[in-house]
Amino acid sequence: MKLAFRRQRLKTRQPFATFHGVTSEKETIVVELKYDGLVGLGEVVPSALYKQSLESAESALVRMEAMLDWGPLAVEAVVRRLLTEFDDQRAAVCGVDAALHDWIGKRLSVPVFRLLGLEPPQCRTMFTIGLSEPAAIREKVREALAAGFCALKVKVGTDADEQTLAIIREVFDGPLFLDANEAWSPAVALDRLRRFARFRPTVVEQPVARPDWQALAGLSRLGVALIIADESCQRPADILRLHGYVDGVNIKLDKCGGIREALRMIGLARTLGMQVMLGCFVSSSLAIAPALALASLADYVDLDGHLLLAEDPFEGISCFAGKLELSDRPGLGVRPRTAWPQP
Numbered sequence: 221m222k223l224a225f226r227r228q229r230l231k232t233r234q235p236f237a238t239f240h241g242v243t244s245e246k247e248t249i250v251v252e253l254k255y256d257g258l259v260g261l262g263e264v265v266p267s268a269l270y271k272q273s274l275e276s277a278e279s280a281l282v283r284m285e286a287m288l289d290w291g292p293l294a295v296e297a298v299v300r301r302l303l304t305e306f307d308d309q310r311a312a313v314c315g316v317d318a319a320l321h322d323w324i325g326k327r328l329s330v331p332v333f334r335l336l337g338l339e340p341p342q343c344r345t346m347f348t349i350g351l352s353e354p355a356a357i358r359e360k361v362r363e364a365l366a367a368g369f370c371a372l373k374v375k376v377g378t379d380a381d382e383q384t385l386a387i388i389r390e391v392f393d394g395p396l397f398l399d400a401n402e403a404w405s406p407a408v409a410l411d412r413l414r415r416f417a418r419f420r421p422t423v424v425e426q427p428v429a430r431p432d433w434q435a436l437a438g439l440s441r442l443g444v445a446l447i448i449a450d451e452s453c454q455r456p457a458d459i460l461r462l463h464g465y466v467d468g469v470n471i472k473l474d475k476c477g478g479i480r481e482a483l484r485m486i487g488l489a490r491t492l493g494m495q496v497m498l499g500c501f502v503s504s505s506l507a508i509a510p511a512l513a514l515a516s517l518a519d520y521v522d523l524d525g526h527l528l529l530a531e532d533p534f535e536g537i538s539c540f541a542g543k544l545e546l547s548d549r550p551g552l553g554v555r556p557r558t559a560w561p562q563p
């Protein structure tokens with residue numbers, strides 16, 4: 221198999237802020253896997269949260285090419301080998317895992333969700349509103365509701381949170397998900413959850429820093445909202461560690477290493493009676509498509525990373541009234557909007 225890759229530059233429609241920082245531009249990596257006359261595509265979305273960069277992902281990709289000699293149909297064996305060798309570069313593994321699935325789907329002329337034995341992914345995604353000033357919050361909520369989204373996710377973690385939540389609850393009575401992105405100490409989290417109870421959140425995601433995961437048990441027992449671990453949950457073993465401390469986990473393919481590992485994590489979480497959210501980072505549709513293929517397995521779908529972009533270089537996922545639909549083209553179902561210049 222030949223593995224080639226190139227960077228793609230993405231711009232968000234508006235600056236997107238979380239407790240970790242602001243994104244208005246980012247680069248991801250498009251992976252092309254060529255074998256037997258077909259090309260499989262995948263996207264690598266490295267995250268500084270997991271000590272990854274474009275450079276660290278690219279150097280992993282260069283080393284991976286020599287480890288693909290079993291061919292794409294041995295996807296499980298190949299990805300296991302990559303996860304063992306590149307445990308800290310799971311975003312890069314995810315891009316190759318996606319390209320392998322895309323290739324197999326194209327070879328067998330079936331969409332990836334069919335290949336996995338799953339239902340067509342037709343699901344409602346929540347829409348995420350970043351940290352913003354009150355006027356901007358009002359405008360973003362108005363836009364999201366006008367576009368038909370039925371569930372909202374709001375980034376929290378500042379002194380303005382109560383004001384933000386009050387503004388949203390003035391006009392929106394539906395499911396409200398809060399994501400603190402590790403913003404609070406355990407004591408502050410306890411205080412915030414008590415104060416936020418009046419806004420009836422459905423879920424509070426990652427209220428405390430990763431190493432404070434044991435404090436999540438106390439927050440879950442408060443009964444204000446379901447507590448879901450995101451940054452604390454990267455690998456399958458994290459689910460075992462978190463069981464009994466949280467109500468559920470946010471599984472992101474970019475974070476865990478792709479479809480194969482995500483399926484293991486979803487199975488594990490389900491076996492342990494935990495809830496499953498499927499999440500994403502800001503990325504093009506190419507990174508959203510493999511996660512969307514698994515959407516029928518999740519309780520909550522938060523796959524709006526491509527909707528935050530000014531221009532998405534890939535097409536194949538439609539969004540009407542908050543409902544995502546993946547094309548039923550073979551493979552991942554997405555393709556570049558414009559032909560790439562040939563080297």
Ligand SMILES: [Mg+2]
Nearest residue numbers: 399425426450
């Ligand atoms: Mg999160």
